[in-house]
Structure formats: C-alpha cells, structure tokens
C-alpha cells in the first residue's frame with residue numbers, strides 16, 4: 093500500500109518522465125475516483141495543458157498544471173503509475189490515462205479503486221480545509237511531541253491518523269513502533285517523552301531510507317515488519333513469536349516481548 097515513501101517515488105517518477113509535454117487527450121475509466129470535479133471539467137482542464145512540477149503532502153501528490161491549478165492524485169491501496177511509449181507493453185487496466193501529444197502516455201492504475209483524482213486550485217487550502225496534519229518529514233520534534241502527548245488513543249492509531257501527521261500508514265507504523273520498542277496499543281498520551289522522541293527519530297530515519305531506496309521493499313530487508321507481515325514468526329531480537337492484532341481497524345504486527353505496553 094502506497095505510504096509516504098512510495099508517493100515520493102511517484103513524485104520523482106512524474107518529474108523524470110512527464111513534465112512539460114502537451115496533453116492531447118485523457119481517458120477516464122473510473123469516474124467514481126473523481127473528487128471536486130467531473131469527467132467533463134477534468135477533460136477540459138487537462139486537454140491542451142501540461143504538467144509543470146510536483147508537490148507531495150503526506151500521501152497526496154499534487155501536479156502543478158501550466159494553467160488552472162493542480163491535478164491531485166491519491167493512490168489508495170493499490171495505485172501505481174506507468175509512463176510508456178505506444179510500442180511498449182501498457183497496463184490494460186487504468187483508471188486515468190494521460191495521452192501526450194508526443195505519443196507517450198501516463199497511466200494511473202488502481203486495481204482496488206480506492207484512490208482519488210481531483211483538481212485543486214490551492215494546495216494549502218486543500219490541506220487546511222480537510223484538516224490534514226503536517227507532512228511526516230516536515231513536522232518538528234517539538235510539534236510532534238505536543239500533538240502526541242494530547243492523544244488518548246493507541247500510538248499506532250495516532251501515527252496513522254493523517255490529521256495528526258500526514259504520510260505514515262499501516263506498514264510503516266508497525267516498523268516504527270518495532271524499532272522504538274513500543275507496543276502499538278500503548279496510549280499515546282502516557283508515553284514517556286524519551287519514547288516519543290525515539291518514535292519521531294525512527295519515523296524520520298525509516299521514511300528517509302525508504303525514499304533513498306526508491307521505496308523498494310526488497311532493499312529494506314533489514315526492517316523486520318516491512319519485510320515480513322505474518323503472525324507467529326520468530327522475532328529477530330528475542331526469538332519470541334510475532335503477534336497480529338487489529339488496532340484501529342488495521343492489521344498490526346508486533347513482538348509482545350520486545351515492544352513494551354504503556355497504559
């Protein structure tokens with residue numbers, strides 16, 4: 093599932109492939125993904141337009157258009173991008189296809205169709221109106237501590253709440269808490285200051301490394317829960333068994349021996 097590092101990777105991919113090319117036409121195969129716009133408005137806005145640059149906030153990608161604001165993409169659970177020439181193999185199933193005048197195409201595919209496509213006039217207002225928190229790579233330690241000391245929910249739930257800090261999802265939150273040796277059901281507001289600092293530092297380090305490795309999970313094998321998501325595995329630290337529990341509606345993996353529960 094695309095979290096902050098994957099979306100940063102999509103941002104870099106658009107920057108490398110799709111900027112400054114006139115859009116000849118678009119195809120929309122999944123109108124249910126559109127927010128704040130209609131098929132006609134999206135088609136009118138994008139046709140004849142071009143991508144100028146990109147901006148990421150949390151798991152949202154904003155592509156600045158030459159005119160009329162931004163194209164917003166959210167990748168849901170299964171979103172992916174592919175830029176291709178007509179002679180290359182292309183994805184048969186796409187939700188949005190951008191056809192450039194130079195004959196190349198950018199396909200946005202999303203098998204489970206939980207992503208979003210929209211037009212945004214002003215990125216700051218979009219983020220503010222929806223109440224999203226600061227980006228996980230931009231929030232300061234002080235801001236992080238103030239926000240997490242106030243929350244009386246499980247730390248796992250707080251980390252995944254995009255309105256507190258934007259960008260961390262289910263899989264990265266498991267890894268961050270494993271590295272920090274904090275049980276995912278620990279209450280955010282009772283965690284010692286030192287533990288909150290550790291969580292913050294692991295969050296930055298893991299997200300940054302994942303970006304540097306192009307969000308390639310195969311290169312992140314040394315991160316136990318990013319690599320292995322199964323119950324009953326041997327914890328690399330204590331050799332005890334990993335557990336699976338649903339926390340805040342999400343499947344959470346953890347080691348009950350290494351990760352201390354703070355209540």
Ligand SMILES: [Zn+2]
Pocket residue numbers: 327328329330331332347348349350351
């Ligand atoms: Zn362990």
